[in-house]
Amino acid sequence: MLKNKERFEKNTAKVYIQTFGCQMNEYDSERILYFLGKEGYVRTFNIEKSDIIVFNTCSVREKPVNKLYGHIGRLKKLKKLNPQLLICVGGCTAQNLKDKILKDLPYVDIVFGTHNISELPELIKRRRLTNNSVCLVRESGFDYDLEKVKRDIKFKAYVPIIIGCNNYCSYCIVPYVRGRERSILPTNIIECIKKLVAGGVLEITLLGQNVNSYGKDLHEPMSFSSLLDKVSHIEGLKRIRFMTSHPKDFSEEIINVIKKRENVANHIHLPLQSGSEKILGLMNRKYTAYEFLKIIDFARKELPDCLITTDIIVGFPGEDRNDFLETLNIMREVRFSRAFTFIYSPRKGTKAYSMADSITMQEKKEWFRELVEVQNKISYEENKKLVGKKFEVLVEGKSKKDEGILMGRLENSTLVNFKGNEDSTGKILQVNITKAKSFYLLGDLCAT
Ligand code: SF4
DSSP: OOOHHHHHHTTOOEEEEEEOSSHHHHHHHHHHHHHHHHHTOEEOSOGGGOSEEEEEEOOSSHHHHHHHHHHHHHTHHHHHHOTTOEEEEEHHHHHHHHHHHHHHOTTOOEEEOTTOGGGHHHHHHHHHTSSSOEEEOOSSOOOOOTTOOOOSOSSEEEEEOEESOSOOOTTOOHHHHHOSOEEOOHHHHHHHHHHHHHTTOOEEEEEOTTGGGTTTTSSSOOOHHHHHHHHHTSTTOOEEEEEOOOTTTOOHHHHHHHHHOTTBOSEEEOOOBOSOHHHHHHTTOOOOHHHHHHHHHHHHHHOTTOEEEEEEEESOTTOOHHHHHHHHHHHHHHTOSEEEEEEOOOOTTSGGGGSOOSSOHHHHHHHHHHHHHHHHHHHHHHHHTTTTOEEEEEEEEEOSSOTTEEEEEETTOOEEEEEOOGGGTTOEEEEEEEEEOSSOEEEEEOOO
């Protein structure tokens, strides 16, 4: 067997990659694997046998940052056993906290920013020629090429359509680490998706920090709803999802496309964040709770079976009990099928970082528990409405907990577990829903 040094010399070093955070980061990891694969490096899922470890980080929430420090701390031993091992940190935390990472974690070899993914192979070569860590974090750039991606999953794919964000929500670091909005040309998006479909992809997710502002920056401006409509006409494409939406840019035209086009998923993920006008203002969200509810009313009227999900932040600076109750009221009124709820954590470099907390951590945790309890009950009740009905399910593979059980998703993205053969992975099957839980469904495969 080749030794680590020889594998580097023969360009067959083994790469272990771990991704934190959102779908855009997952997509970026596919790009990292493409550029390293092009050099001949091979992916491994065994961290102890790897020659290169890449952490693709997120800094939107505090947890992934803490997780990164925990993970790297544990690698100290591995690095001592194998001094040739290269530890690389990329993604949003690297972009935002490069100096801190280099100072706190001296055994990190390479730090690379969100705009430098294509340059990672070069940085690896550079690091092997020097005794010092190397760091490349450009302030801006745009190295997205939809062709340059290594996808392991053959039946579904992420396709970015817009990178960056112009919104500057006061709590969010994304505009600082991903830069301003830049839309990818519609012709490139359509070509990419046609190729994916020809290769067997059934479901695509159009990605962006704010997909609804797609196309405003193009030489020939185009709306997101027009792009969605165009994509939906690609022959053989069974399902189209998109995320994330921003209520200030979400249009009735998008709802009309969902209604008109069979293959656009009947699912809207619309982050509310808070039900209080005061807090929405402090968050710089640029919509009111009233405007948010107007979109929901229109969606409910036009798409009665549409699944609506959201994100909520609890304990934002300035939030008092009345503000929190306003959020709870909207949750009860809208009856989101799922809500991704977070306790606010300050991110250095954002406007909200300097805002003073209005409640204690203890109160934040209590309100958070209250919110989750209300939401879990609603999620369960909404899921229960699906029991006894038959749905198409795209099989994603074996359940992580139970070998004989498959997991898949309904068109509206709800998770369903059912007995079946692993060979069905990547196929769309008919499943009868037999039982509801708060976060998923149970079902039986329909006889063919
Ligand atoms: S819309 Fe707001 S929360 Fe979303 S990425 Fe942009 S700044 Fe962050």
